[in-house]
Amino acid sequence: MTHESGIPLGIRFKLLSDTPQDSAAQVVNEVVVGDYRDLDTLREFARGCDVITFDHEHVPTEHLKALEADGIPVRPGPDALVHAQDKGVMRARLDAIGVPCPRHRIVRDPADVAAFADEGDGFPVVLKTVRGGYDGKGVWVVDSVEEAAEPFRAGVPVLAEEKVDFVRELAANVVRSPHGQAVAYPVVESQQVKGVCDTVIAPAPDLDGTLALRAEEMALSIAKELDVVGHLAVELFQTRDGRVLVNELAMRPHNSGHWTMDGAITSQFANHVRAVLDLPLGDPRPRAPWTVMVNVLGGDYPDMYSAYLHCMARDPQLKIHMYGKDVKPGRKVGHVNTYGDDLDDVLERARHAAGYLRGTITE
């Protein structure tokens, strides 16, 4: 999707891909298949690139520093990106700059988790491995000291967090360029199902203006303090007592910003490309009163293409974005966007299409 948004600007991409079947590898012109964990592969790949950016946060920090030492601009840079790679580093830094987070602490063992629980409202407690988590993986909600054993088995540091009593989840998406320009997209509501993002509503319905502004300012301030270049997604909890707390950070175009492809004047992908190249940023404002994104998860039918006929015929305004991935149950294989004046209608159209593509709606 980043490549797609770079085409109109005449930006040429060179892609380092794990396999020739990866989504981007199917559509980018110049593809190198290789392992991003291997420094020699990265160095060979980076030769001749004007700038390097990412669609995930898993490239080792020390490799990125080595590329920078070679004179290749890496955006976001390793000193910023580490905050999206390591939840321990992220929490410590957000504390230091005064950004409100759930109560948290690095814990050493189940007894330490019990102590953490006792210091607050007791169990349940949320445990997260500090690195490598994604879409609910590497996250446990534990109700007792016995259940707290599992996260420690991998032998990696574990972060304990209070289980926040939230009304809903929000996301504040901002983009920042090396010369310091930044833009903020409207704050959205993000609805999760089983730890995986399901629906995003832009803007977040019935969100108090002051709270929305606070969330945008928080995201802009994090981007500045952490020297983020490119897109930053700040996942937030809206608490029952009217606060916003930071849940996670992502430094790349993010699922909570996929609505911008059809719903904003400039999409998150286009603005990420512009930021990474230090071009002036595009307008982040919405084009319609409401835009809804619903993820398409893999279902039981491997061939979603045949479902296109129904979805396209039913709703000629529907925007389908498929990633060319093999369908596996529960895997994110695409998303749909709808937009319009009436939120109920826009939501129904997006949910119907995503459900039909997945095979859970058969009307």
Next chain:
Amino acid sequence: MTHESGIPLGIRFKLLSDTPQDSAAQVVNEVVVGDYRDLDTLREFARGCDVITFDHEHVPTEHLKALEADGIPVRPGPDALVHAQDKGVMRARLDAIGVPCPRHRIVRDPADVAAFADEGDGFPVVLKTVRGGYDGKGVWVVDSVEEAAEPFRAGVPVLAEEKVDFVRELAANVVRSPHGQAVAYPVVESQQVKGVCDTVIAPAPDLDGTLALRAEEMALSIAKELDVVGHLAVELFQTRDGRVLVNELAMRPHNSGHWTMDGAITSQFANHVRAVLDLPLGDPRPRAPWTVMVNVLGGDYPDMYSAYLHCMARDPQLKIHMYGKDVKPGRKVGHVNTYGDDLDDVLERARHAAGYLRGTITE
């Protein structure tokens, strides 16, 4: 741009390109470099394709028939496409189905041109080679029998047409699928400079509703009668006496439809792809009251990239579409789209950006 619009649908493209430098060859994943005039090249390329379509009309009709005989669907098919390839065939067919055209006749020599002039209002007369013309090439406006010699030098058939006394040029863009569904984009005004499209305004300002409807119906009827599959652009003259006459036909996404990329719910490129694959068509309605497209022509500065800084900073809502072409004076190297509620503002922004990118505005 067709590839770009196919990515979200998961449509994989294989491109036959004259050179590795062609615009599409820079961004498509699977590129074969070869000559479309060579049947063996075409046959080898077509193997394994589900369907073949085009971004120009120059593939020889007999080659397309050979591909069809091999069992490869060609859309639009050769029997339709010939009307966009050969102006003589096009005029004869439009006469047969009762579509109004300028007065015309195939002429054999300058004396025949003089006779054609005498039958009407005299000189000037428009002469066109029946095949191979593009952007004003292969078209002459002659004021005397002496000037009429030039077009005959190439030894190809020449079509004479009355020089229509038009108020302005319009274009009616429609898309039709094999199962017979068709959609019509709003009729646009197309402004030419030295025979080359310069500005397109969507919808055409102050166009009488009845005339707009007549133009749309005419385009839909041509698409049906000629069995067009995919995008059909009908270039029209709006005459001083309130008629619309067909000037040219193009059977592919067309410059007069580039505004749809940012200005319509479904772009001409996305609908062309859907039609070619016989998927239900998307909504052709505009997303804003006014959308303006201005072509970016090559100027004296080979590096347009540096002009991005100015254009993007001045207008964060501007949509730039560059084709990755080497800049040559007068060559179409991209276009810009703007949209909004106020036509004067939308026009000014598009013209400024295109002029700045070309180097004719230096503010």
